[in-house]
Amino acid sequence: MHVIVATDGSRQSLAAAKHLKSFADPAKITEVSIVAVIRPLASVAFADDLSEDGFEGSFRDAAQSAVDRIAAVFDGWGPKVNKRIRSGSAANEIIKAARQYEAGLVVVASGGRGLSDAVLVGSTAQRVQHYAPCPVLVVRPAPRKPRKR
């Protein structure tokens, strides 16, 4: 099975990757593709909260370092790890990637536990859940736990 692990550079997406590793059987997974999507017309096209590096004006570098950080989670786990950086609308690109790689599972993080998720339609995790061609694992933050680093 080919598993897609999406990252938006958030800490929650790192938690999602770790969560997958905590229960999945590496023998049943052939490949893991880490997918980051750059949103060219957004104010911040890609925000990497995972590394402390300075930002030198390249969102591609930011996406690359986030993808590297997530890929490191799967070091020595077994399945082949691919790093993919795409460009466009986050949900669309994750869904397209799922089709293209014939993925058996998509792992996404959902950052929100506040009002914003309920009030504003169309968060990336919601759209992926609705339209992905395969099962989707949405990893939510633990309720009311102090933020861990």
Next chain:
Amino acid sequence: MADSATMPRPDEDDSELKRSITGAQLFFYTLGDVLGSGIYVLIGLVAAAVGGAFWIAFAAGVTVAAITGAAYAELVTKYPRAAGSSLYVQKAFGNKALTFLVTVSFLSASFAATGSLATGFASYFTELWSAPPALLVSLVFVALLVVVNYIGITESVVMNMVMTFVEVSGLLIIMLIGIWHVAEGGADFGTLTDISVSGNPALAVLAGVALSFFAMTGFENTANVAEETIDPHKAFPRSLVGGMVVAGLVYVLVSMAAALSVPTDQLADEGNGPALLQVVESGILPISTDFMTKLFTIIALIAITNTTLVTLVTQPRILYGMAREDVVPGVFAKVHTTRRSPWVGLLFSGLVVGGLLVTGYAVSAAGGGLDLVNRLATVTVVFLLAIYALVIVTCLKLRGHDEDERAFRANTPLLLLGLVGNLAILYYAVYDDPSSLIWCAGLVAVGVVLYLVEQLFGGGSKPRPGTVSRTPKGDL
């Protein structure tokens, strides 16, 4: 994998370089960004400064801007990154203070542009609904755009294209009116060579260029999408310079159409409302004037909105970059957990623009005799002209560094001409309206305050690698 049998291929080929902005999209992004910024708002002022021949001012202005665009295209193809002018200046001079000044100036230009556009928006809005006061309309407009930006609607490439088409359609209406008027035989072509200002005609044109230059700005924001453009070495020069040349052509034709259809003094009289509306209201086309006025007003509102959105996308981005470099407080690097938008930066940008609008209102209420659109446009232009001139110098200075045979190379004599042009317009803009420098200083002060706050209170939690490592680098 399904297609692994057909051809052995490098593992990353479909993804590593996957970019999403096509040359055509970049062209429309440039066109939309440039067209919305001034012609809908400033054309009357330019007509007043020059006379019937004010199309010459637009032609001259857009030529200087397009040359500057060529310098940007060269730098973007060498350094395809989102940081734009700040990055180029850092690469060329390696001077932290200068880079900071350029970044803050760029940010300030963007704030002032947003303020000017919001005021222009309000002046068109009264045509639809005149009850609410202009200040309130412009403040609500900015607040709404901040929310729209936060949600992320601005990220739609399709919406960007649609808005650009609407923008162009408004200007096509003006051209059609001009052509119709000529066909009817009502036009006096003598108007097009009339420089009705006493004194040196060249100076009158220069004054017009300084005023109209706001209409040429916006193209520098295309560096935003430099990294995500497909085949940037080819697409960027074509789409950026191409977009500006088309915008320039549209400007010249629109100015000619306006000058031919409506007497210049009527265009120039601001008491009559936006100048392009005068053209629509002239009743030349055999369509209900009332309908055309409403339609054109809505088109103008959309055009202004499109350009304002791009400026509001750029501001939090600049603040984000500076915060990541520990130049301004770290809160500006915060992005919302779900939305991934830099909400602190957005909110701050909205507040600064709101502050500009309220200040402008207060000054004119106190009898300052202030035309806020004009003042903020001048402030934008002063900042941008200085940056443009510096970018051209940077472009020349970086010749021989990081050369790449695929990179676009702008024509050197043209660049020198552009440099002289930018400086001449800058000189005239400041000479004509020296008090705009006070506003410039105020905006730069906002940046300096943020810097001081970061230096005094920031960085307590972690060491600041940026301040050490980002001193001039030897490898540049």
